[in-house]
Structures are given as structure tokens and as C-alpha cells.
Amino acid sequence: MIAYIKGNLTYIQDDSIIVEVQGLGYEIHCANPFAFQSFLNTEVIIHTYHYVREDSQMLYGFKNTDEKYLFTKLISVSGIGPKGALAILASVDVAGFAGAIEREDDKFLTSFPGIGKKTARQIILDLKGKLTGALSVSAETDDDTSGAHVPETQLAEAKEALQALGYTDREIKGVMPKLQQETINNTDEAVKKALALLIK
Template sequence: MIAYIKGIVASIHEDSVIMDVQGVGYEIICANPFVFQTLLNKEAFVYTYHYVREDTQVLYGFKNQDEKSLFQKLLQVSGIGPKGALAILSSVNVGDFVAAVEREDDKFLTSFPGIGKKTARQVILDLKGKLTTMLSLEVQPTTLEVIEATGKGLTDAQEALKALGYSDREIRAIMPKLRNEDTENTDELIRKALGLLVKS
């Protein structure tokens, strides 16, 4: 198996990057090829997964080990192939996806293309409890902060703040104070959160 490729980013395409390794060009399919834009014509390190079937061989690439690990786990779920796994990775933070699985958030999971209710339940059944251990220390704090917000009111408030354009970092910063609020009313929590965000 090809675990990673270190070489020059020769070109970037809509769904792939071409890596030049001592004169050999490797086409690597990526969820977000343009994350390597700043490394064009420079040396880069790309984590890879060598997907082999009877009729095809494809190299899939990832910027870090967490993305690669999640991709491999998703391939183990019935109903999700490489394209579906890449579609998920292209539109979500790894920590946020893991948190959604841990809190069994069907609504979040079905927001991805090709993921219906049946597949979402299969993802939860197959992966719950198996993803947090694979995360690096860099990703774990984000994930654990979201998982701790088990109250429905708090979870809904988080989603509303994201919809309003606030970043995960901004939301995490005020979570300790929101958890101390003696209410599960989503509207009240949002009002309190907005007040805290304005002050910060």
C-alpha cells in the first residue's frame, strides 16, 4: 500500500493533484485539491490511500492523517463508496463529523449528498464509539467540545450560531458560559450567546 507521497505539486485540477516524484507523475484524487494551492510547484507531503479493485486502481489523497482515517472508516460502512466518502470530507470538518456520529445526529448526516436516513443510521451503527480514538490531539478538543453539548437546546443553539456565520472557534470560546446557563430554551441560549459574542 502507498501510505503517502512526497514530491512536487506539479498541477492542480478540479478533483485531483498531480505530484511529481523524481520525474514520475502521480494523479491523486482529493476531496479539496485546492488546499494544496499554496504549495504549487513546491515540495509537499500528501497522505494517500491506495484503492484497489479488480477493475480499477486509484490513489486518494488527504492533507492530514485524520482525513485519511475518516475516509478509511467511511469505506467500511455499507452504502458508502469512495465518491461518497470524498463528498463528506469535502464539506465538513473531521471533528464536527465525528461529533455528529457520537450524538447520533441523523439530520446532520443526511445533509450530505447520497446519504439518506438508512445510510445515516448505518454510519451511526457502524462508527459510533470508533472514531474519537483515531483523532489526533489537534482535532480532539474541537470534537469533545461539541460532544459535551448533549442538551438539545444547546446543540440547536450551536447550529443556529453556525448558520449565522460564527466560526467553530468563536462558538467554542463561549460554550463554558452557555453550559452554566440554567435553561435548555434554544432562543434564550442564542440571545445569551449573541451577547457574549458581541462582547468578545
């Protein structure tokens, strides 16, 4: 198992990054490749999961061990593969997702592409009580924490609005990490903040 890769971040693609280590370029698939934009051409440490199947081998990369742990747990759930797990990680903070599972929030879980009610219930059944103790972040379930991050339903609605305005997935993924750190109270405000970040 390749636990992490330390090397020079040489290239960022729509769904992956390239990290060069002693002349070898490792392609690492990530939820938000453009979240690493500020580290381009510098040395980075990327936590990785080496996914091996009979017909393929792929490296998946994460900014921290919490994201990696959540990814490994998600792909253990029936009906969720690596692409589905990355799609979840692309638009949610780890603590928020763990909190939703503890609350058994079906509506929140089914807001992700490819997650229906059956899969949402399977996620809750398989992962409830197994995340919060293992993660270094606190999985708060209080709604009063909305000021710290954009609520996930508003984030999803903002992404849809940006797509309707003609922005590409690449452009939207590039601003999502910054948008998640903003203090936002409604979807309109989320869209306005995202547009401001896209114009910069």
C-alpha cells in the first residue's frame, strides 16, 4: 500500500494531479485537484490510497488523513465506488458528512449524485458510529455551525446555478474550496461569492 507520496507538484488536470518523485511522475486522482493550485511547482505530501483491481490500478490522493479515511469507508459501502466517493469529498467537509450520518440525514445524503435512498440508508447502516471516533476533526451535528462553512445543500444549489450560467466543472471546482470557508447564509449569497471568486 502506498500511504503517501512526497514530491514536486508539476501539473494539475481536471480530475488529477501529477507529482514528480525522482524523475517519475505519479498521476493521483483527487476530489478537488485545483485545491492544490497554490502548491504548484513546490514540494507536497499527498496522502494516497492505492486502488487495485484485476483490470486497473489507480492512485487516489487526499489533503489529509481524515479525507483518506472517509474515502476508504465510503468505498466499503455497497453501491459506492471510487468515483462516487470522490464526488462526495469534492463538495463536503469531512466533519459535516460524519455529522449527517450520525443524524441519519437521508435528505442530505441523497443530495449527492448517484446516491439514492437505498444507498443513503446503506451508508448510515454501515458507517454510523464508525467515523467520529476515528477522525481528528469534530463531527458537530449542531445547526449553529453553519457560519463556519457553507451548508452543503446551498453549496450544491450554487454549483447548479454556476453550471446554468455556463461555467465549466473545472472552473467551479477551482473556487469550491475557498467558497466552503466563507460565512454564507443562503444560496443567493453563495452564488454571488462564487462569482466574485471566479472573476478574480
